[in-house]
Amino acid sequence: xxxxxxxxxxxxxxxxxxxxxxxxxxxxxxxxxxxxxxxxxxxxxxxxxxxxxxxxxxxxxxxxxxxxxxxxxxxxxxxxxxxxxxxxxxxxxxxxxxxxxxxxxxxxxxxxxxxxxxxxxxxxxxxxxxxxxxxxxxxxxxxxxxxxxxxxxxxxxxxxxxxxxxxxxxxxxxxxxxxxxxxxxxxxxxxxxxxxxxxxxxxxxxxxxxxxxxxxxxx
Amino acid sequence: xxxxxxxxxxxxxxxxxxxxxxxxxxxxxxxxxxxxxxxxxxxxxxxxxxxxxxxxxxxxxxxxxxxxxxxxxxxxxxxxxxxxxxxxxxxxxxxxxxxxxxxxxxxxxxxxxxxxxxxxxxxxxxxxxxxxxxxxxxxxxxxxxxxxxxxxxxxxxxxxxxxxxxxxxxxxxxxxxxxxxxxxxxxxxxxxxxxxxxxxxxxxxxxxxxxxxxxxxxxxxxxxxxxxxxxxxxxxxxxxxxxxxxxxxxxxxxxxxxxxxxxxxxxxxxxxxxxxxxxxxxxxxxxxxxxxxxxxxxxxxxxxxxxxxxxxxxxxxxxxxxxxxxxxxxxxxxxxxxxxxxxxxxxxxxxxxxxxxxxxxxxxxxxxxxxxxxxxxxxxxxxxxxxxxxxxxxxxxxxxxxxxxxxxxxxxxxxxxxxxxxxxxxxxxxxxxxxxxxxxxxxxxxxxxxxxxxxxxxxxxxxxxxxxxx
Numbered sequence: 001x002x003x004x005x006x007x008x009x010x011x012x013x014x015x016x017x018x019x020x021x022x023x024x025x026x027x028x029x030x031x032x033x034x035x036x037x038x039x040x041x042x043x044x045x046x047x048x049x050x051x052x053x054x055x056x057x058x059x060x061x062x063x064x065x066x067x068x069x070x071x072x073x074x075x076x077x078x079x080x081x082x083x084x085x086x087x088x089x090x091x092x093x094x095x096x097x098x099x100x101x102x103x104x105x106x107x108x109x110x111x112x113x114x115x116x117x118x119x120x121x122x123x124x125x126x127x128x129x130x131x132x133x134x135x136x137x138x139x140x141x142x143x144x145x146x147x148x149x150x151x152x153x154x155x156x157x158x159x160x161x162x163x164x165x166x167x168x169x170x171x172x173x174x175x176x177x178x179x180x181x182x183x184x185x186x187x188x189x190x191x192x193x194x195x196x197x198x199x200x201x202x203x204x205x206x207x208x209x210x211x212x213x214x215x216x217x218x219x
Numbered sequence: 220x221x222x223x224x225x226x227x228x229x230x231x232x233x234x235x236x237x238x239x240x241x242x243x244x245x246x247x248x249x250x251x252x253x254x255x256x257x258x259x260x261x262x263x264x265x266x267x268x269x270x271x272x273x274x275x276x277x278x279x280x281x282x283x284x285x286x287x288x289x290x291x292x293x294x295x296x297x298x299x300x301x302x303x304x305x306x307x308x309x310x311x312x313x314x315x316x317x318x319x320x321x322x323x324x325x326x327x328x329x330x331x332x333x334x335x336x337x338x339x340x341x342x343x344x345x346x347x348x349x350x351x352x353x354x355x356x357x358x359x360x361x362x363x364x365x366x367x368x369x370x371x372x373x374x375x376x377x378x379x380x381x382x383x384x385x386x387x388x389x390x391x392x393x394x395x396x397x398x399x400x401x402x403x404x405x406x407x408x409x410x411x412x413x414x415x416x417x418x419x420x421x422x423x424x425x426x427x428x429x430x431x432x433x434x435x436x437x438x439x440x441x442x443x444x445x446x447x448x449x450x451x452x453x454x455x456x457x458x459x460x461x462x463x464x465x466x467x468x469x470x471x472x473x474x475x476x477x478x479x480x481x482x483x484x485x486x487x488x489x490x491x492x493x494x495x496x497x498x499x500x501x502x503x504x505x506x507x508x509x510x511x512x513x514x515x516x517x518x519x520x521x522x523x524x525x526x527x528x529x530x531x532x533x534x535x536x537x538x539x540x541x542x543x544x545x546x547x548x549x550x551x552x553x554x555x556x557x558x559x560x561x562x563x564x565x566x567x568x569x570x571x572x573x574x575x576x577x578x579x580x581x582x583x584x585x586x587x588x589x590x591x592x593x594x595x596x597x598x599x600x601x602x603x604x605x606x607x608x609x610x611x612x613x614x615x616x617x618x619x620x621x622x623x624x625x626x627x628x629x630x631x632x633x634x635x636x637x638x639x640x641x642x643x644x645x646x647x648x649x650x651x652x653x654x655x656x657x658x659x660x661x662x663x664x665x666x667x668x669x670x671x672x673x674x675x676x677x678x679x680x681x682x683x684x685x686x687x688x689x
Contacts, residue, residue, distance in 0.1 A: 009491040015498030022505070055487055060544065082490050082531065085541050087549030103494045104527060107501040166571070168611050168618035170659045170671045186666075201607040201622050201669075202567035214571055214611075 001118060002029045004047035006038035006064065007080070008056045012103070016051065016080075019107055026114070035059035039067050042075055049114055052097075054081045054088060062088075065095045076117040080110065086131035089124070099123040154192055159213075161188040165201065166208035229415070230408035237404035238397060245393025253386050260378040264355050265344055268373045271298060271305070272342065272359035275369050279310060283318065283366050291319045306354050306372040313367050334358040336368060352376045414442035418449060425453050468653050475538070475584055482537040485530050493527045547583040548573050548610060551590055555608050562598040565605035572612040582674050585654045586610070586619045589647045593621035593670045596643055601625025601668060617676045622669040627662040647672075 003026055007013050013031055020026045029045045032038040035058045042050055050068065054061035065077055078099035079092050089100055098117035101110055102125045113123035124132065154162065157178070164174045175182040198204050208214050227235070275298060282291040295308045299321060309326060310319040317326060327349075334345035334356045343358045353375040361367045500523065503516040534540075542550035548570045559566035578586070590608060597606050603625030611618050644660060647670070651658040656674030 009487075009495070011495035012491050012498070015495045015502075018502055019498065054544070055483075055540065062544065082486065082494065082527075083540065085539075085545075085549070085553050087541050087545045087553060091545060104497060104524060107498065107505070167613050168609055168620050168671065168673075170669070171661050172659070200567050200605060200624075201609055201620060202569035205569045205571050205609060205611070209571055 001026050001049065001114070002045070002047045003027065003049045003051065003114065004030050004032065004038070004041055004045055005051045006032040006035070006041075006056070006061075007051070007053040008033045009053075012053075016110075019110060020114075023111060033057075035061065035064040038064045039071070042068050042072055046072070047075060049076045049078060049117060051078050051080045051110075051114075054079065054083055062091055062095070065092060065097055069096050078110075078113050078117055078123070084125075084128060086128065086135070089128055089131065090135075100128060101125050102127075154195060158188050158192040158195075161185060162192050162204065162208060163213045165189055166205045166214055228412075230405070230412050233408040233411070234401060234404045237400050241393065241397045241400040245389070245396060249386055249389040249393060252389055253382055256385055257378070257382045260382065261355075261375075264373055264375065264378060265357075267302075268344070268355055268357040268371055269342060269359070271302065271373075272357045272369050272371050274298075275308070275310075275371070276359055276361050279369065280362050280366055283310075283312075283361065288319055295319055295321060302373075304373050304377055306349075306351065306374045307370070308372075309370040310361075311368045311370065313365065318367060330370075334370065336360050336364065338364070346375075347372070353379070414446070418442065418446055421446075421449065421453075425456070464649075464652065467649060471650070471653065478538040479543070482534040482540070485534040485537070486540060489530055490527065490534070493523055493530070496523050497527070542583060542587055543580070546577045547586055548576075550583075550587055551608065551610060554587070554591065555594070558594055558598075564598065564603060566608065567605065568608045568610075570610045573610055576612060578617055578676050579654075582617060582654050582656075582676055585650050585656070586617060586672060586674065589650055589658070589670075589672050590619055590621055592643065592647050597621070597623045597625065597668075601627075603667065612676065615675060615677045617674045619672040619674075620669060622667065624667045627664050627666045627668050629664055630660055630662050 003020060005013055005016055005020075005028065007016070010033075013033075017028060017031075020028055029047050030041045032041045033056070035056050037058075038050065038052060038056075039059075052061050052065060056064075059067075061079065061081070065079070068075055068077065073096075076099070077092075077097040078101060079088075079097050080101050080103055081088065082103050084102055092100055099113040099122065101113045101123065105125065109125065116123040160178065161174060164177065169177070171182045171185050174185045178185070193199070193204065196204075196207055198207055205214075275294065278294055279291055282288070282294065291310060295310070298308060299305050307321045307330075308319075309317060309322070309330070311331070312318050315331065320326065330347075333347050334343055336343045336358045342360070345356045345358070347354045347356050351374065354372040355375055356370060356372045359369045359371070361369060497520060500516045500520040504513050504520070508516075539550045539553065541553055552568050552570070555566045555568040558564070577583075594606065594608070597603055601623045603623035606621065606623040609618070609620040609622070644658075648658045651672050651674065654674050656672055659671040659673075660668065661671070662668035
């Protein structure tokens with residue numbers, strides 16, 4: 001198993017080396033300290049697995065992963081990071097990395113991750129899988145939502161108020177645009193929220209998005 | 220009185236002053252003319268009465284001596300006919316009996332006693348108030364009193380009516396002058412005060428933050444000076460304001476830079492060191508060391524993990540790396556997700572029309588900080604159960620909305636009210652203004668609070684990168 005390490009910290013690299021060398025079937029083929037170096041060494045050494053840090057000088061882990069995915073899609077990338085933000089995880093999953101491991105647990109888990117990706121599986125650090133599950137559930141909920149809420153009948157005025165509230169206009173701006181008083185706007189909003197059984201502005205925006213009411217505005 | 224005058228406008232003061240002046244002059248002149256004229260007329264009347272009496276005395280002596288009463292009557296008749304203002308003529312003998320008179324029968328009561336000549340006096344004049352008006356009576360002795368006394372009464376009515384006519388004319392003239400004076404002074408005052416009004420309007424415009432139009436004022440001799448001074452003041456205020464906001468931008472930029480640097484260093488340097496420590500401790504645990512050493516290593520690893528978590532939290536609070544690496548949606552979403560459980564609030568975050576969009580770094584950090592501040596306010600003051608955070612793009616603007624379902628407040632009262640709340644809002648407003656944005660707060664007591672931020676983002680390469688930090 002040919003492995004390349006990309007991390008800008010020497011101490012971390014030596015720690016990782018020690019962990020990997022404890023596994024007899026792992027072969028450390030090289031080390032990189034920057035994003036550029038990671039790309040170049042991957043190109044040159046053609047490792048099976050790349051352990052990739054996110055925060056590096058030069059191009060960061062995200063950019064390096066994108067380039068390597070395009071240049072050498074057969075290389076299995078395992079992100080090894082201190083960031084437990086789901087946003088990073090999403091980004092890397094979209095790029096198509098095989099594993100995501102937190103440095104804080106870089107011992108047995110790292111080895112397990114490398115073995116898993118070697119088998120062609122994916123490995124996501126357990127505490128992060130909760131985020132993925134939530135994301136999945138949220139998407140499922142949004143898919144189902146229109147079905148049972150879409151039937152509510154809104155008056156044209158209410159639909160207009162819904163659209164403007166969802167677009168983030170202030171009560172005063174909506175009142176000015178529609179030529180009605182601010183309290184009338186609030187009444188319309190309360191009615192339509194009740195009709196659609198929505199709670200809060202964020203749900204209202206999601207509903208408007210699902211109905212395509214906000215199109216032609218983002219540019 | 221002083222206060223009343225002070226409350227009047229300059230224009231009213233001028234009009235009132237001119238009206239008062241005309242009134243005083245007109246009425247004073249009228250009274251003076253009236254007094255003078257009636258004095259002159261009275262003198263004239265006396266002279267005529269005396270002349271008539273003297274004339275009659277010259278002729279009547281002879282009639283009396285010859286006892287020609289008829290001739291006397293004829294003479295009196297001629298006199299009355301020639302002088303329309305002669306009311307009566309009476310000729311008395313030295314004993315006081317009537318020798319001739321214009322009265323049909325007896326003399327009116329009291330007339331005989333009303334005037335008499337003291338011995339030695341050439342004549343006597345008296346003013347009588349009768350039913351037919353004021354009469355000037357002259358008693359003139361005939362032949363030094365030896366032949367009797369002539370009494371002639373001249374009515375003052377024509378004189379009086381002349382004086383009255385003059386008075387009437389003068390009062391009328393004064394009235395006309397007053398009217399003309401009012402009109403002229405009103406227009407004059409308007410012309411004089413118009414530049415002042417315009418200056419005041421310009422001052423109000425500056426207060427509203429608009430630029431005043433006042434070029435035409437410069438031509439005015441006195442007001443022009445004021446306008447120039449005012450203009451200089453406006454310019455200085457503007458410069459100061461520009462300097463202030465530049466300074467603020469620089470301070471905030473420096474602060475963000477510093478936070479970013481510390482956050483990175485905490486995360487990268489200290490964080491990586493602790494991570495290496497963790498790995499080392501793990502190796503010790505897995506090595507062939509003694510049981511006691513392994514237990515100690517495990518304990519140390521727990522402490523190190525805790526320290527690492529703490530430090531990562533601090534780094535994130537200072538400046539989340541997601542904001543720079545992944546953008547506002549990711550960073551704000553994470554912040555809101557962490558914020559909810561920390562403050563026991565339901566949170567909901569939604570971004571719209573933001574897919575794959577990176578705003579200018581300056582705008583991203585400003586919106587992130589305003590959202591942080593607004594959420595901090597919610598957890599501190601709102602008494603809310605849930606808070607919604609919205610981020611979207613609409614017609615070239617980035618829109619941030621932070622809305623809670625808390626107690627709300629009277630926005631008018633905060634404007635003038637507690638300095639703390641006002642400062643908080645002001646701080647958010649200032650940040651928004653740094654990137655050309657506006658901040659609106661809508662709230663009513665009992666109906667929650669919504670903070671709206673609208674920042675123009677347009678295309679890339681915007682000049683107003685005041686808070687840029689990349």
